[in-house]
Amino acid sequence: MTIRVVLVDDQELVRAGFAMMVEAQDDMEVVGQAGDGKQALALLATVEADVVVMDLRMPVMDGVEATRALQARAELPRVLALTTFDTDEDAFAALQAGASAFLLKNAPPDDLLGAIRVVASGESVVAPRVTRRLLDRFAGRLVTDQRARTRFDALTDREQEVLGLVAEGLSNTEIAARLFLSESTVKSHFGRVLMKLGLRDRVHAVVFAYESGLVRPPNDRPD
Structure with missing residues (x-):
């Protein structure tokens, strides 16, 4: 094409x-x-x-x-x-x-x-890890979006878990090993996350994770 x-x-x-x-x-x-x-x-x-x-x-x-x-x-x-x-x-x-x-x-x-x-x-x-580095640095400019939080709450527990690991910068292979799932199952879960949230790719999934409050800026994270 x-x-x-x-x-x-x-x-x-x-x-x-x-x-x-x-x-x-x-x-x-x-x-x-x-x-x-x-x-x-x-x-x-x-x-x-x-x-x-x-x-x-x-x-x-x-x-x-x-x-x-x-x-x-x-x-x-x-x-x-x-x-x-x-x-x-x-x-x-x-x-x-x-x-x-x-x-x-x-x-x-x-x-x-x-x-x-x-x-x-x-x-x-x-790379998602680069995205997270950028967002950690500029997180003060991001405001938690209640609409994003509502969309996040519509995900299943497993989908929320997968999104959280994507936001950490993990690949599908790494997520599969962490959750004891097959890589194809992880891909399916993440595909549904993108579809439900109306996102295009992993980078924007990381941005959404910050906007929804799933990931907190470094200063707001517990020690």
Whole structure:
């Protein structure tokens, strides 16, 4: 299946370079380009895309705000956030807004293309352990969402347990060993967690765990 990609960057030369790279792949095509977040939202209302390669720092509407706005739409594409700045603040903002991946613009071409493929497949590029490190650092900016807590309470005890272990950064294999279950059973449980909570991948499951109060910031955890 061909991966439909939308490129969003305020620098036309950067978009042109990315477009040449993407179009050279047998399994990808560029279905649209935009110069800022506002243009991107308008474009994505008219074209179907699987992955949006989104610059975070743009005029008019930045990539974080545009990514957040996309979350309110049905059948939304996944967002691969790009930035020239290697800062935890950028990564945190992108992930909290709903991005499934975070890369620097100067990453090797193969890394960018690989990230597009991973995100299109439904996975995330940022490891859950990295997500938890970011959330631990910036947890003070997160406010426990009562609606998230209500959705969490609708999970079964086993599903809550699996989500908690995912939030710790454990892989399906590690969770299976911890709970004495088969890996396929863990995958089934976690698949139901994602479906019930309306989440896209493991990274956003970790974010939800903080928002629901399942995981507490380090300062709030018992010694």
